[in-house]
Amino acid sequence: MSVRIANQIIVLEGRCRIEEAEMLLGYLLEDGDRLVDLSGCETMHSAVVQILMAAKPVISGRPIDPFLCAHILPLLETERSPSGGGPL
Amino acid sequence: MMDELLAQFLIEARELIPEAVAALERLRLEPADKSQIDSAFRAVHTLKGSVALFDMAPAGRVLHAAEDLLDRARGGRVQLNAASSSTLLACMDRVDGWVDAIEANGRLPHDAGAIAARLVRRSGGAVENAEPEDPIQIVPTWVEAILDREPNAQRATSDMVAFRYVPDAACFFRGDDPLALVAAIPEMVVLTIQPLSPWPEIDVIDPFHCNIVLEGLSAAPMAAVQAALRVVGDQANYCAVPRQTDEISTASDAIRTFRVEERRIDNLVDHVGELAVVGNSLASIVVDAARTDVALAQRLRTFQAELDRGILAMQRSVIAVRLVPVGPAVRRLPRLVREIAEGLGKNVVFTIEGESTEVDKAIADTLFEPLLHLVRNALDHGIELPERRVAAGKPAQGSLRLRFTRSGEQLHVSLSDDGAGIDSARIKTIAIERGIISSEASALLDDGSATQLIFAPGFSTADQVTDVSGRGVGMDAVRRAVEAAGGRIEVESQVGAGSNMMLVLPLSAITTRLLVVVAGDDRYAIPFDRIAETATVTAGQIVPLGGGEALVLRNATVPLLHLSELVGRSRTASDRVRLVVTRMNTERVALAIDAFGERVDSMVRPVSGLLATVPGIAGTTLMGNGDVLLVLDPERLIG
Numbered sequence: 001m002s003v004r005i006a007n008q009i010i011v012l013e014g015r016c017r018i019e020e021a022e023m024l025l026g027y028l029l030e031d032g033d034r035l036v037d038l039s040g041c042e043t044m045h046s047a048v049v050q051i052l053m054a055a056k057p058v059i060s061g062r063p064i065d066p067f068l069c070a071h072i073l074p075l076l077e078t079e080r081s082p083s084g085g086g087p088l
Numbered sequence: 089m090m091d092e093l094l095a096q097f098l099i100e101a102r103e104l105i106p107e108a109v110a111a112l113e114r115l116r117l118e119p120a121d122k123s124q125i126d127s128a129f130r131a132v133h134t135l136k137g138s139v140a141l142f143d144m145a146p147a148g149r150v151l152h153a154a155e156d157l158l159d160r161a162r163g164g165r166v167q168l169n170a171a172s173s174s175t176l177l178a179c180m181d182r183v184d185g186w187v188d189a190i191e192a193n194g195r196l197p198h199d200a201g202a203i204a205a206r207l208v209r210r211s212g213g214a215v216e217n218a219e220p221e222d223p224i225q226i227v228p229t230w231v232e233a234i235l236d237r238e239p240n241a242q243r244a245t246s247d248m249v250a251f252r253y254v255p256d257a258a259c260f261f262r263g264d265d266p267l268a269l270v271a272a273i274p275e276m277v278v279l280t281i282q283p284l285s286p287w288p289e290i291d292v293i294d295p296f297h298c299n300i301v302l303e304g305l306s307a308a309p310m311a312a313v314q315a316a317l318r319v320v321g322d323q324a325n326y327c328a329v330p331r332q333t334d335e336i337s338t339a340s341d342a343i344r345t346f347r348v349e350e351r352r353i354d355n356l357v358d359h360v361g362e363l364a365v366v367g368n369s370l371a372s373i374v375v376d377a378a379r380t381d382v383a384l385a386q387r388l389r390t391f392q393a394e395l396d397r398g399i400l401a402m403q404r405s406v407i408a409v410r411l412v413p414v415g416p417a418v419r420r421l422p423r424l425v426r427e428i429a430e431g432l433g434k435n436v437v438f439t440i441e442g443e444s445t446e447v448d449k450a451i452a453d454t455l456f457e458p459l460l461h462l463v464r465n466a467l468d469h470g471i472e473l474p475e476r477r478v479a480a481g482k483p484a485q486g487s488l489r490l491r492f493t494r495s496g497e498q499l500h501v502s503l504s505d506d507g508a509g510i511d512s513a514r515i516k517t518i519a520i521e522r523g524i525i526s527s528e529a530s531a532l533l534d535d536g537s538a539t540q541l542i543f544a545p546g547f548s549t550a551d552q553v554t555d556v557s558g559r560g561v562g563m564d565a566v567r568r569a570v571e572a573a574g575g576r577i578e579v580e581s582q583v584g585a586g587s588n589m590m591l592v593l594p595l596s597a598i599t600t601r602l603l604v605v606v607a608g609d610d611r612y613a614i615p616f617d618r619i620a621e622t623a624t625v626t627a628g629q630i631v632p633l634g635g636g637e638a639l640v641l642r643n644a645t646v647p648l649l650h651l652s653e654l655v656g657r658s659r660t661a662s663d664r665v666r667l668v669v670t671r672m673n674t675e676r677v678a679l680a681i682d683a684f685g686e687r688v689d690s691m692v693r694p695v696s697g698l699l700a701t702v703p704g705i706a707g708t709t710l711m712g713n714g715d716v717l718l719v720l721d722p723e724r725l726i727g
Contacts, residue, residue, distance in 0.1 A: 018260055021295040029291060046267040047260055047295055054287035067271050071279040 003027070005034075010057070012048070013040035021047035028055045037061045038076075044068060052076050094190075097138050099347070101187045104138075105180055106419040107131040112177045113422075119168040128176070129158040135183070144196050146204035147186045153211040154179040175210045181423045182207060188420075231327045234303050237278055248277065248329040249313045253302045254284065255323055260296050264320065270302050273316040279304040305329070350449065353409055360402050361601060361689075364617055367392070367399045371620070375674055379644075407448070407596050414492050414499070415443030417452040418459060425488065428467050435474050435485045436467060442492035447499045448596045454573040455501070455593075458566045462503050462589050463488065465563070470507030470587055480584065482506065494595065499575075501591040510581035512538035522546055539581050543567040572710060574693045600692045602709060602719065604685030605668060607651040608660060611685060613709055613717045614668060615692070620676060622684065623667045630665065639678065641669065648678045654704070654725050670722040677726055692719050703727075 002013045003020045010027045012020070027034060028051070036052065039061025049072060052059070059076050062069050111128035115121060136151040154176050160166040182203060186196050231250045251273070255266040270279065284299050306313050310328055317324045370392050378385035418440065425438040471477075471486035478484050486506060493500045512535040519525045519541045530538070541547060545564040570577045575593035602613040603622075623641065630639045630648060637648040646669065650659040660682055667678040692707040704725030708716050 018265070018296070025290065025293065025295050032290075044267065045265050046255075046298065046300060049267060049281065050298070050300055051290075051293070051295055053281065053283065053300075054293055055290045067276075071276065072267075072281075075281055 008034060009060070010034050010036045011040065012036065012038055012044070013042075015043045016041060016045060016048045018045045018047045021045065021051050024048060025051050025055070028057055032057070035060050038063045038068075038073070040064065041068060044072065049076070093141065097142065098187065098191055100138055101135060101183075102416065102419060104131040104135040105184045105187070106415070108135070109177065109180050109184075109422060112173050112180065115168055116170050116173040116177070119170065119173060122162075125158060125161050125168065129155065129162055132158060132180075139183075142190060144186060144190060144200075146196060146200040147183050149204045150179050150183055150207045150211075153208040157211045172211075175207070179207050179211060181426065184420070184423055228325075228327060230303065230325070231329065234278060234280070234305050235329065237280060246307050247309075247331045249306050249308065249310050250327045250329050251302075251304055251306065251313055251317065251324055253317060253320065253324040255298050255300065255302075255320065257298050259298050259320075259323075266298065266300065266302055266320070269317055269320060270304065273304070273306050273308065274312050275307040277305045277307055353406070353449075357406050357410070360399070360406050364399050364403065367395050370395065371671060371674075375676070376642075410449045410596070411446040412449050412452050413444045413446055414452050414455065415440075417455050418443075418490070420456070421459065421463060421490070424460065425463060425467065428464060429471075432467060433473060434467060434471055436471055436488050437485055438463075438488045438490070440490045440492075442494075445492040445494050445499065446595075447593070451499065451573055451593050451595065454569060458569045458577075458591070459490070459501070459503065461563075461566050463490075466503060466505040466507065466587070466589075470505040470509075472508050497595050499591075499593045499595050501593065502588055503591075504586060504588040506586040509583040509585055509587055510539050510542065510579070511583055512536075512581075515539060515541050519544065519547060536580070539579050542579065543577065574691050594691075594693070600690065600709075600719075602688050602690055602692075603668070604688065604711075604717065605651065605681040606683040606685055607655065607681050608657045610655070610657070611715070611717055612651070612655075613688070613690070613719045614670075614722060615706065615719065616687070618670055618722050619668055620671050621669045623669065623678075625665050625667060627661075627663050627665055641667075641676070641678065644676070646676045646678045648680060649726060650680045652682075654679075668722070670726070672723055672726055677722075679722060679726075 002016050003023045004011050004013070005027060008031075010024065012024070016024075024036075028036075032055065034057060036057045037060045041063040042065050044063070053075060059073070062073060108128045108131035111124040111131070114124045115128065118124070132151055132155045136148060136155055139148045139151060157166065157168075157172065157176065161168045166172075186200060189196055230252050234250050234252075253266060253270060255264060259266065267281075270276075280303050282301050282303070284301050287293070287299070310326060314321070314326060370388075374385055374388045374392055377388055421440070422438055425436060429436040429438075466488055471488065472480070472482075474484040477486065488503070488505045491500075491502045491504075493502075516525075516530040516533065516538050519538075520527050520530055524541060524544045524547055525533075533541075542563045543566070545562070547562055547564065567577050570591055570593065573593055575591055578590045578592075579587060580590070581587040601616040603616055603619060604611055604613050606612075625639060625641075630637050632638075633645070633647065638645050639648055640646070648667070651668075652659045659680070662682065665680050666682065666684060668681060669676050669678050671677070688709075688711065690709040690711070692709050704721055706719045706721035706724075709719050710716055
């Protein structure tokens, strides 16, 4: 399972595929204020990125993959994201 | 709406024309300089586009011909030479004149069509071996948007490829992952993902409907970028972004700018000035507070210090905002020099140095008129006719050099020519003839001082009033203009070798709010920020104290001094005493004056010469009626 809830935080881990997009959306619909932790994330399907961009949750943690870190993380970090970026 | 468009056009035209002219000037010397050809082409091309919006078709035709010629030169299909560069320069000068005409009259002069036809023929004559022209490559707007997002100047070092990939909405169902495809593009410099249409609310979003646009910039070769997106080739666009030459990259690395109406900046200056006055009045409150509550006063003092720092920082920033390069202010001079020199049959090279020197906008704006007059004078009376120069052993071509340099808080403007110079003996004779100076006084003047007589009112060295400089305004008008801007002018000259006019101007022209006060028969100005309060008391309230006088003002004893006595005059007796209360360290001191005058916002000029040694004088200021008042520094005056 690469999308799960731990301590009210949505955790994305490993390879997040298209199927995960729907589950992620479900968790965010339940509670839009939930943090999303990306620190264990290796790849992310476009559909997952799309949900994160549309829902703009607070992001925590930096993904493992350098491409995600360099090009995708900046698109997702909102003014609400903690500046430190470490896992909570 | 039209007016706004026109105003925008005028600003743009006056940036583009000098750009083109500068490049063409350099091409006259080095006709094969590729970067200058490019630079001239770009400016002409952009200008041609803007000109089309207004009723100035002849300008459009001239620019089209110039652009055509430059484009052929760019493509190597035609070689520019000194003659064709001069033709192009003539085109730009003419368009420049027409832009002025549009601004002044809203239309071109009647002969515009005929002149345009002549210029088009001249430019066309140089391109006899015409070939069909290449279409001009236009950078698509999506590429421009990506380039804007490129944070570093990496484009200066390598060629790049911009791509834009718009996956179709159903691509997820086919198993496409656009992000994975894009991630495979090597050497990604910029990647952005944006929604194709605005994101819906998340409770109605369809997670399997693809709604993104992926755009970016890669430093990899075109083939490598295309290979990565091969499977979705029909949904992607590419554009090669060639490495930028140094010149262009300076433009793109330049600090982003936007235009602000001057009035708004002036408002800002005013508000900061008012804030400074408020800040100053806090000082007296702190002193009052210290009498009743030391701890509160301490807190207030800390607060006041912070406020002062903030105000000072704001003043500095506001001054910086008003700084502009002097170049645009004198951009019309080169054309006018060419026109005037041609009219006089003189051959002159005009150079401008230090155009990027920054000065206050108000100072830059005052430069043009005096400089134009000085330039006319130099061309008319300074630089000799070619045959006369050759006879004197000089090159036939005269040189006129305008140079801007910054020296501390001053702008130095020097205009030097290698002409005939100023004959001081002749200057003296004329000055005596016109009653400016007596022959006895003139005998005492050395050559340098005699030369300065050209700035005296009523002096004009023109034996005959010529079309160029004899317009009833002499060098004294130039001097007045320079002095009104807070500057001064000096002349140095050597007979036979040339003259140098030196203008010294302040870099900043921020005005100071002043209160005019009367003491005896004299009027003085005191900066508002040095005044804690003003009051009027009866003579009976003044009591002797020690060797002097004092009065009780708001429960505190304040020493009293008479301004007339401080400036070396005797005081006038009066029943009602008007006071300006100022601050000496933390103590209040009252200055008795005879009357309050007006409040003015004026520029305070630093004093020079003898006055500079008199303590208590902060400067001088020029009043609207032409009076010059001393600006007092009360603190130093009392001390």
